[in-house]
Amino acid sequence: MEIASILQRLKITALNDMQQEVLAKFRPQQDFVLLSPTGSGKTLAFSLLIDGLIQQKTAHNPQVLIVVPTRELALQIETVIKDVIKGFKVLCTYGGHDTKIERNALKQAPAILIGTPGRIIYHLERGNFTPEHIHTLVLDEFDKSLELGFQEQLAHITGAAAQVKQRILTSATALAEFPDFLSLNLPIEVNFLDSKDNIPDIRFKKVISPAQHKLKALFKLICSQGSKKILIFCNHREAVDHISELLDSRDLIHDVFHGGLEQRDRELSILKFRNNSNRILLTTDLAARGLDIPEIDLIVHYQLPSKEDAFIHRNGRTARMKTTGEVILMLKPDDVFTYLPENTEELLLEEDYELPPNSPYTTLYIPFGKKDKVNKIDIVGYILQLKGLEKDDLGVIEVKDNEAYIAVKRKVASIIIKEGSTGKIKGKKVKFFRT
Template sequence: MDYQPYIRNLNIESLNEMQLAVIDAAESNSDIIVMSNTGSGKTLAFLLPLVAKLNPDVKGTQALIISPSRELALQIEDVFKRMGTGNKITCCYGGHKREIEENNLIEAPTVIVGTPGRLGDHLRRGNIKTGNIHFLVLDEFDKTLELGFQEEVGYVVGEIPNISQRILTSATQGVSIPAFLNMQSTQLLDFVKPDEDENKTIFEYVKSEDPDKIETLVKLLSYIGNRSTIIFCNHRDAVERTSELLKEKGIITGFYHGAMEQRDREQSISKFRNGTYNFLVTTDLAARGLDIPNVRYIIHYHLPDTEQTYTHRNGRTARMDKSGNVTIVLGPNEKLPGFIEPDIKLLEISGNYPIPDKPKWGTLFIGAGKKDKVNKIDIVGFLSKKGMLKPEDIGVIEVKDFYAFAAVRKNLISGVLATIKGEKVKGKKVNIEIAR
């Protein structure tokens, strides 16, 4: 099969060794387990052979992709759509109206991607017909099982009677495979490179004299300055509390965790990506599955409870040949876990550093998206012509199904909102406001 058109549509020059190996292995129709580092391109590695297996003469759903999180499911859907295969894909996940998905499933899509709970719900309601599904992908399958979805995944897989090929992906080695997957003639493709990040990542720890550690965190962030930083906490309430404490100290942050509404989660990640804030406080939900480029610092504000958690948190930095820093904040009664690098260095921050400058970008929420036939070019044109903005005043734009987020120079936002008041986007009046 000629994959070049799909690769060109994604602006990728060539496939890497791992991706080529998966394509080659898939041709043998064997089940495949792909082990490869975070950010190495596993999504494209399974989507290309998936497309090759689709039969244009067969109606209905032919492939199912199970993802541990809605963010990862939405990213997979986005990559598939940008490939331009001509096949319909539907994404199913909790956090928004099930009725939207039910309408999309009336005319069965060729490919379905979703989270275990929502997929199981649709199967029980008879919304998904499984007779023609023969290709199954479990992306980041170890994370799926770790999050307690094993029973639901078992149910979903058990409802698909004609699976002929399975592909499992993970960034973690040595994870056991549940018997219910019924893996046959399995090929293991292990491309994990344990030492890959160590050459690009600096590992350090700072000591806090106060068990609360917030003053030490403030000092550390002031020392770091306005560099893209993810701060990991172990619990949802701690995420919001830490973010609020930092704001009280004058440090602009966002937060992200699983109890947030879907729009709020997407908005928070979008604002972090576009520079509306440079510090993101989060649970381990952000340790995998999110496409956040150029993260320079990872801070373990709370100690990771397992080596896997530590590894996946660290995998958010030093991606795609970039360098990064990993810093642990150690309280007076805490000890470094045994799985931490034995040569990790103590970072002593001497002197006083000013609170980081407030970011220069703000974010507009635009109440129209892909389902309204609105794309990035439409939004750039609207903000340029109606909002009187120069190209350099418009930052990253992300378009979702029903709304979009656009970064604009913060000092210009109020004026832009006044200028575009009452104006229409592609002939439709939509709500445009500052993303809170």
């Protein structure tokens, strides 16, 4: 394993203490339990372990099975795995994705299979892959899977892959005991839950508002924050949609993210928040972990969860990689949540604030990507040859298998759509669309 080249591909300078300890303590064929907070780098840690376990002589079925509780986490892991491990096919399967595409991909013998419990069982029961060659099973965010009620599905999967020699479990919270269906072999545990390095540096503030004025208070709060990047948590998707209606009425660009959306819309919401096409994301606990959303300036709890674990996971979206984060709690006068920090400073919203500026970027897409041999350099070169376009007009570009998303300055989006939809990239006629 060439750690230096992997770090270079990931654009990081060194492994953190947790990742180094994982590599130091891991022993093949002894089961492994990693306990570490959300955002601490667990995915990279177990990806490095898999890199050392995967075998060059691949069978016609997966060698490694990674089971995750959510589609978004599956997609994030796929990205990291592909950056870390080269020369092996990786397939991501999840609910909402086309089963025919997945069935065809499984015929091509992926060495590493990543998926949500229900979709993995779907393929197992139909014989789209057999588990007999799987030597490593990873149950990522195991606590979240149990919380979401996947215990029966996990028991089914682990029973079907009984010949597995290596189990790796990760969790962001400590478990009092493991379910009966897991029979761990001399498990090694690395626990960084209480590590000082993993205690986030978060500044808490609170806004007190009666229930009937809470939405108005939230709008004032958003306006008071200027151009900060804000993630707003609600307990229910109905609250997300209600806030979204308010922001729409004030022409504040934002996106929503919850389980009621189609998968493509969910992925696009996160992508646009990540590339700064919008600065406000309204979400449920679905975004509390397993998402790649860097550089969030502020987390707002419009509604607070009943359990402390959920509160901790939400806050894990900020103050990552030893940065400082800010969290604002929106409370009614009679609210009591025993897990909240004491003596939290109250933020008074006494004036009317100007509307915050919308992001100067918007996102365009073209309907081809990596499978068409198109990369970022191709896209940048094509756009910059258009008359009047400059490098500063382009933002973050993400190239996926079958499409590419390009953040561009709003002022030039129409020019790119009109002038750019007449040429070719890699021999393919190009057409730009708005997201």
